[in-house]
Amino acid sequence: MEGKEEDVNVRANKFPERQPIGTAAQTEGKDYKEPPPAPFFEPGELKSWSFYRAGIAEFIATFLFLYVTVLTVMGVKRAPNMCSSVGIQGIAWAFGGMIFALVYCTAGISGGHINPAVTFGLFLARKLSLTGALFYIVMQCLGAICGAGVVKGFQPGPYQVNGGGANMVAHGYTKGSGLGAEIIGTFVLVYTVFSATDSKRSARDSHVPILAPLPIGFAVFWVHLATIPITGTGINPARSLGAAIIYNKDHAWDEHWIFWVGPFIGAALAALYHQIVVRAIPFKSKT
Structure with missing residues (x-):
């Protein structure tokens, strides 16, 4: 029957996509220009109030994050059984909900990292300088120490008896299993952060910056x-x-290295995946 067989290429191009996919979508941004990478070292930052303001915001956010989440963990640990407390689901909601709220509150000041792994991933993607990354990580760690310290101050006895919210590999799991769980879990989080805060998506869809904290909180x-x-x-x-x-x-210190190595590996993999595969930035023609 004549005309029934069509060339595959003609058929594929007969009805073009309204919204290009793949590399086509990356080359057809209307008014979008790729922002320049952050300098590796920015000495001028040290003279700027906005630099220290962002660090203070990271400190306060991480302080509040630890305060609420560790208190929630202590409440579950102190309960006679899971049914009389919020349980694992409640702990997960406390962590995810606090990240949602705190990212929303601090995104306009510091970017709302609240996590050295997120900061590390964004540094690898050249979203901030080494100076800023190191300052953020120091302030995040100090905020976390103070947040957990206030919880212990409220209930010193129960805090020590119930583990203080410290991370440890559970009985029945190997260190390799714990490391793998941390790598994959951090990959999910940092990949979500990159996708939710992608400047190209923000240029195309005005609602993206407003909704960014929501998927990040759900990922956590x-x-x-x-x-x-x-x-x-x-x-x-x-x-x-x-x-x-x-x-x-x-x-609490025997396996503590897992909770640094795992998140940093996961963050690095997420940064590479987003920059190379999702955005294909190294392969874009420079015109």
């Missing part, structure tokens, strides 16, 4: 549901460090 919530039984869920080195320092028992 879902990762906690999955990995609380394995490691208590770190995916945030500052959170793990703050609880470990205030709890300060030997077994």
Whole structure:
């Protein structure tokens, strides 16, 4: 039957996509220009009030994050059984909900990292300088230590008895399992952060910056549901460090390296995936 067979290429191009996909979508941005990468070292930042203002915002946000979440963990630990407390689901909601609220509050000041792994991933993607990244991480860790310290100040006895919210690999799991859980969990979080804050999407869809805290908070919530039984869920080195320092028992330090190495590897993989695969930035023609 004549005319029934059509060339595959003609057929594929007969009805073009209204919204281009793949590399086509990356080359047809209307008024979008790729922002320049942040300088590796920016000495001028040290003279700017906005630099210190952002660090203070990270400190306060991480302080509040640890205060609410560790108190929630202590409440569950002190309960006679899971049914008389908010349980694992409640802990996951506390972590995810606080990240949602705090990212919303601080995004306009510091970007709302509240996590050294997020900061590290954004640094690798050249979204901030080394100076800013180091300052953020220091302030996040100090905020986490203070937040866990206030919780211990409220209830010193129960805090020590119930583990202080410190992250440890649970019985029945190997260190390799714990490391893998931290890597994958942090990958989910940092990948979500990149996608939710992508400047190209923000240029195309005005609602993206407003909704960004929501998927980030949900990512934290879902990762906690999955990995609380394995490691208590770190995916945030500052959170793990703050609880470990205030709890300060030997077994809390035995596997503490997992909660730095895992999140940093996961963040690095997420940054590479987003920059190379999702955005294909190294392969874009420079015109």
